[in-house]
Amino acid sequence: MPELPEVETVRIGLARHLPGLKITSAKALHPRLWRHQIKMVPGLVNAGLLTPKQALNPEEVFASVLTGNRVKTVARRGKFMWLVLENGALAVIHLGMSGQALLHEPNPSGKETPDASEYLAEPGESPTDLTARLVRRQGKPDDKHLRALLELEHGYRLRFIDQRTFGHITVCAPLATEDGYPGGFGSELAVIPEYLSHIERDLLDEALDVDRLIKRLKNTHRPVKTALLDQGLVSGVGSIYADEGCFLAGVRPGKMSHRLSAKQWHDVLEATAEVMRRALEVGGTSFDSLYVNVDGAPGFFARSLNVYGRAGKPCKTCGNVLQKTVIQGRSAVFCSHCQ
């Protein structure tokens, strides 16, 4: 369930290695990976990033635009991240529910598997770091769920693995941002991928217009949690951090959005942002084995959750049994005493 902190953790991992590297091959291995690609083809052609002849089918668009292109930076807005390519094209990556972007570094020895000596920890290297290093070099074969494979210069490989196929990669043209500020975190460019033109700035974005957001929130007639999950109002928040933010702000997730005062909305937004900042510090929330960073390592925020996944258990603040409800078809957990 990658939300903003998890996606940002992955973005940081990609941004550490990919900039400057040329993509030598790009393979799309599952039709659901490029299911949104066709809508972005006219924009790519208009921008001169794709010839009409190359726009034959979505799978070839993926390979045509990426192959031979060089990665400049990796940016992110909300739960979406994108590779900024040297020719201006953008490759939007969404992890969906179960997507993993695993980065494999070249093995310096040139062999498929590390030498025995490489299994030994280097001075000052913790067992966790050792494991991560070995995973990076060797890779964990999961060809069953491999949806895309990017090969880059110097032997780097990016494997996109996605059990439930809610994730996707969509190549598209850039659009100028309306407010002139950078389109996302990690890039100074004031552009947003065309595919994300309906996605608002996220809760940790310095350029987010909070006053405008609160006006829109107070103007919508939906439960608080439903509004928080609407990526067209504010992005980055998913089910986990919506529940946690509502808990910390003392607001029930089922309360109607327009009935909150501006102060209450301010509290909810600040609490949600704070939870996400703290989660980011420890690599995000791995509620199951599906969310991992580019090294294949999990995050450690699950132990800090107050309500998500704790229905029926005692509230960590007051001891009351946490309640579970369904809001707009999504489950929500809250404390009827504290919220």
Next chain:
DNA sequence: AGATACCCCTGTTAGC
């Protein structure tokens, strides 16, 4: 145009 129901997908778990 805003709100809502439904759909996609698969591994895990609860219930019979």
Next chain:
DNA sequence: TGCTAACAGGGGTATC
């Protein structure tokens, strides 16, 4: 023990 049904989730799309 073995089967079925429910569940989890983001976001696009169709419909009211």
